[in-house]
Amino acid sequence: MKRREFFIKSAVAGLGTAAYLKFGNNFDLFANTKTAPDNIYDLVAIKGGEADVMFNRAINSLGGMKRFVKPNQTVVVKPNIGWDVSPERAGNTNPKLVKQIVKECFDAGAKDVYVFDNTCDNWTKCYKNSGIENAVKEAKGKLVSGANESYYQEIAIPNGKRLKEAKVHELVLNSDVFINVPILKNHGGAKLTVAMKNLMGVVWDRGYWHRNDLHQCIADYATLRQPDLNVVDAYYVMKRNGPRGVSEADVVTMKSQLISTDMVAVDAAAAKLFGFDPNDIDHIVYANQMNVGTMDLTKLKIDRISL
Amino acid sequence: MIVALAFLLSITILFLDITFSLPEKFSDYPLYLQFIPSLLKYLSLGTLAAAGFLVVIVFTLLFGRVYCSTACPLGVLQDIISFISKKIKKRKYVYKKPLTKTRYSILIVTILVFLSGSVITFNLLDPYSNFGRILSNIFQPIVVGINNTIAFFLESFNLYWIYPVEFRGIEIFSLLFSIGVFGIVGWMSYKHGRLYCNTICPVGTFLGFISKFSLFKIGITESNCISCGVCERVCKANCIDTDNSSIDFERCIACFNCFTSCSTEAIEYQFRYLPQKKDGPIVNISKRDFVIKSAVYFVGASAVLKAQKKIEVYKENEIPVIREYAVSPPGSVSINNFTDNCTACHLCVAACPTHVLQPSFLEYGLLGIMQPRMDYIKGFCNYDCVICSQVCPSGAILPIKQESKKLIQLGIAKFEKDNCIVYTQKTDCGACAEHCPTKAVRMVLDPEVNKNAPKIDEEICVGCGACEYACPTIPYKAIYVKSNPSHLTAKLPVQEELEQPDLEEDFPF
Ligand code: SF4
Ligand code: SF4
Numbered sequence: 001m002k003r004r005e006f007f008i009k010s011a012v013a014g015l016g017t018a019a020y021l022k023f024g025n026n027f028d029l030f031a032n033t034k035t036a037p038d039n040i041y042d043l044v045a046i047k048g049g050e051a052d053v054m055f056n057r058a059i060n061s062l063g064g065m066k067r068f069v070k071p072n073q074t075v076v077v078k079p080n081i082g083w084d085v086s087p088e089r090a091g092n093t094n095p096k097l098v099k100q101i102v103k104e105c106f107d108a109g110a111k112d113v114y115v116f117d118n119t120c121d122n123w124t125k126c127y128k129n130s131g132i133e134n135a136v137k138e139a140k141g142k143l144v145s146g147a148n149e150s151y152y153q154e155i156a157i158p159n160g161k162r163l164k165e166a167k168v169h170e171l172v173l174n175s176d177v178f179i180n181v182p183i184l185k186n187h188g189g190a191k192l193t194v195a196m197k198n199l200m201g202v203v204w205d206r207g208y209w210h211r212n213d214l215h216q217c218i219a220d221y222a223t224l225r226q227p228d229l230n231v232v233d234a235y236y237v238m239k240r241n242g243p244r245g246v247s248e249a250d251v252v253t254m255k256s257q258l259i260s261t262d263m264v265a266v267d268a269a270a271a272k273l274f275g276f277d278p279n280d281i282d283h284i285v286y287a288n289q290m291n292v293g294t295m296d297l298t299k300l301k302i303d304r305i306s307l
Numbered sequence: 308m309i310v311a312l313a314f315l316l317s318i319t320i321l322f323l324d325i326t327f328s329l330p331e332k333f334s335d336y337p338l339y340l341q342f343i344p345s346l347l348k349y350l351s352l353g354t355l356a357a358a359g360f361l362v363v364i365v366f367t368l369l370f371g372r373v374y375c376s377t378a379c380p381l382g383v384l385q386d387i388i389s390f391i392s393k394k395i396k397k398r399k400y401v402y403k404k405p406l407t408k409t410r411y412s413i414l415i416v417t418i419l420v421f422l423s424g425s426v427i428t429f430n431l432l433d434p435y436s437n438f439g440r441i442l443s444n445i446f447q448p449i450v451v452g453i454n455n456t457i458a459f460f461l462e463s464f465n466l467y468w469i470y471p472v473e474f475r476g477i478e479i480f481s482l483l484f485s486i487g488v489f490g491i492v493g494w495m496s497y498k499h500g501r502l503y504c505n506t507i508c509p510v511g512t513f514l515g516f517i518s519k520f521s522l523f524k525i526g527i528t529e530s531n532c533i534s535c536g537v538c539e540r541v542c543k544a545n546c547i548d549t550d551n552s553s554i555d556f557e558r559c560i561a562c563f564n565c566f567t568s569c570s571t572e573a574i575e576y577q578f579r580y581l582p583q584k585k586d587g588p589i590v591n592i593s594k595r596d597f598v599i600k601s602a603v604y605f606v607g608a609s610a611v612l613k614a615q616k617k618i619e620v621y622k623e624n625e626i627p628v629i630r631e632y633a634v635s636p637p638g639s640v641s642i643n644n645f646t647d648n649c650t651a652c653h654l655c656v657a658a659c660p661t662h663v664l665q666p667s668f669l670e671y672g673l674l675g676i677m678q679p680r681m682d683y684i685k686g687f688c689n690y691d692c693v694i695c696s697q698v699c700p701s702g703a704i705l706p707i708k709q710e711s712k713k714l715i716q717l718g719i720a721k722f723e724k725d726n727c728i729v730y731t732q733k734t735d736c737g738a739c740a741e742h743c744p745t746k747a748v749r750m751v752l753d754p755e756v757n758k759n760a761p762k763i764d765e766e767i768c769v770g771c772g773a774c775e776y777a778c779p780t781i782p783y784k785a786i787y788v789k790s791n792p793s794h795l796t797a798k799l800p801v802q803e804e805l806e807q808p809d810l811e812e813d814f815p816f
């Protein structure tokens with residue numbers, strides 16, 4: 001029973017008591033809806049344009065937004081909004097890109113598009129100063145807070161090695177489509193943050209991950225459910241001092257974007273773009289071993305586009 | 308009355324603005340006239356812009372204790388309680404003898420303690436600060452609770468109109484103290500109107516003393532008076548004695564109930580010629596060398612923290628980390644300056660968006676009880692936030708600009724290697740470096756474990772506590788901020804230019 005139903009059923013009684021329910025394998029309901037037709041690319045790498053333009057072009061190579069979002073579905077878009085910094089500091093996902101994604105979801109017939117992140121700095125400030133609040137509002141999406149434990153529900157991670165359970169934001173659990181929109185940047189602990197690392201923003205107890213082998217936990221969580229789509233923003237890229245950065249001096253302009261349904265592939269490609277060998281980034285290696293996806297880019301059909 | 312309600316409402320909103328939607332500057336207006344905070348701010352800043360208390364004194368010298376009936380939020384709160392009390396039970400006031408001795412003893416003790424260098428008595432007795440604590444310690448949690456219940460309910464219908472606000476616990480002593488004061492004030496006003504103001508409140512007594520010399524005072528024009536006693540029965544200060552046709556103006560709080568009740572216009576302001584003028588007590592505080600008894604406390608081993616983390620799989624670390632002094636908020640200059648001026652009204656606590664400012668217990672010593680400190684277990688100081696310095700009415704936290712705040716070093720991060728996950732578990736972590744806004748903490752390869760481990764550059768550390776807050780070790784933190792009892796200036800982090808990538812190049816895969 002979902003909390004929503006629980007509430008409706010129990011009406012006003014028992015306000016304030018959390019329905020503390022495990023979700024188990026409810027996910028299977030939505031999984032496997034996205035086996036790609038043969039003629040479609042596994043990964044699209046694009047460079048040289050504005051973030052929204054690149055996205056439009058890239059999503060077409062993947063079969064268009066309609067392949068991922070069906071009429072009347074609810075979508076949750078998870079950008080990185082972790083830090084109270086301006087877009088030029090490249091701490092958060094490019095607001096233009098977020099706006100374009102929300103728009104395209106609606107064009108594909110989405111009923112509701114929610115956007116949230118469990119931020120590191122004060123969330124209202126992050127949403128505002130990242131430019132994402134405005135972008136989402138303009139595209140008529142709904143911005144939701146991630147800053148309260150009551151949003152998160154505990155679910156089991158059957159294939160996790162160190163991470164056996166996690167408290168996950170209800171939007172991720174309740175929505176039909178999940179679009180992961182990380183920004184590519186340097187990271188003090190995880191070396192690099194891209195798609196898999198971005199999912200730390202949908203769980204509540206991040207400290208646990210840090211305490212219990214960060215890389216393994218990142219890979220463990222990735223075994224749970226692949227996002228339906230991963231869009232890596234590499235327009236501005238923070239090359240050092242990540243994930244927060246100190247000033248704009250940490251940032252280079254790459255004007256690139258990577259999109260794929262495979263988190264491991266997209267992370268491996270992003271690592272190369274950044275200038276790292278994916279083999280040096282433990283969570284990519286672990287996730288590859290655990291069959292979350294493939295880090296062997298030679299096996300993939302890649303569309304490389306220069307605008 | 309409208310003025311009184313305006314003051315009360317605006318101050319209440321200030322304290323209960325749980326979503327932080329008010330502009331910071333808003334606080335200046337209703338708080339300007341708060342007597343004790345303004346007095347303290349004036350003494351430490353010396354600017355007329357902070358001299359609300361002088362305005363109060365001037366008003367008192369003219370018309371008596373109008374402060375008590377309008378600007379004082381605790382006073383107006385009492386009026387509301389007595390109003391309700393009268394609705395419930397027809398209650399009439401009668402003239403009571405003044406408790407002059409009690410009143411003046413409290414005032415004298417307050418002043419003496421203040422002159423000897425401590426604000427502790429202000430801290431405990433100032434009506435505005437008590438009101439503030441009642442709001443922030445008792446009512447704010449209630450408002451948060453209601454807000455969150457509604458948010459939770461709406462959200463179950465997929466409506467995200469309002470959001471739940473995070474609640475980071477309460478400091479039990481401050482809560483109990485506030486409940487105690489609220490109880491006493493509530494009971495006194497329920498039964499006897501403004502009894503609290505005329506027995507306990509040192510501001511009331513002091514202003515009462517000044518009003519002895521006021522230019523105008525309320526008096527009974529005997530030729531008009533028909534001795535009906537109505538005025539006595541409506542006087543919530545119990546200061547009208549109709550039998551003797553006299554008003555004890557020292558206790559009169561200028562509420563004007565008697566004016567409106569008198570059918571014969573026998574009560575009016577009378578001119579009292581008085582050549583001799585009285586100044587406010589200007590105290591030289593610069594020479595107050597008040598020794599703080601610092602309380603030693605552990606970093607990390609807090610009950611709150613333990614209660615939060617449920618799933619544990621590895622063994623806890625062992626080195627207790629000890630912080631000698633509490634960290635005082637940015638803009639407070641030093642612990643001394645802070646504890647000398649802070650009346651513990653908890654407005655900064657209510658206004659701090661990251662909840663790092665929390666009421667202390669004994670961390671500043673007995674004399675600094677309840678004054679807010681930076682609690683890096685509950686939050687960290689946002690790099691570009693200066694809200695507390697803008698709302699503080701007493702000058703305990705001086706106004707600072709964003710740019711200068713970024714260089715104020717509240718303390719310095721210290722690393723306890725043997726508590727750190729990189730060393731105890733030999734796995735990557737980096738939560739501290741992740742959060743550090745200046746990169747005073749960065750992850751540097753340590754060949755000993757072949758992992759990146761935290762390194763601290765003390766010169767650029769600002770002591771914001773982001774590293775300590777983020778550090779996930781338990782029960783003790785592996786990184787924590789050691790307080791600078793006097794704040795220092797940090798260096799700006801230096802940044803070299805990066806080479807921009809060539810956009811024409813092919814993809815590296
Ligand atoms: S400056 Fe720091 S302590 Fe003061 S309100 Fe802002 S975050 Fe809180
Ligand atoms: S080292 Fe810690 S206290 Fe110092 S600036 Fe960085 S995060 Fe703040």
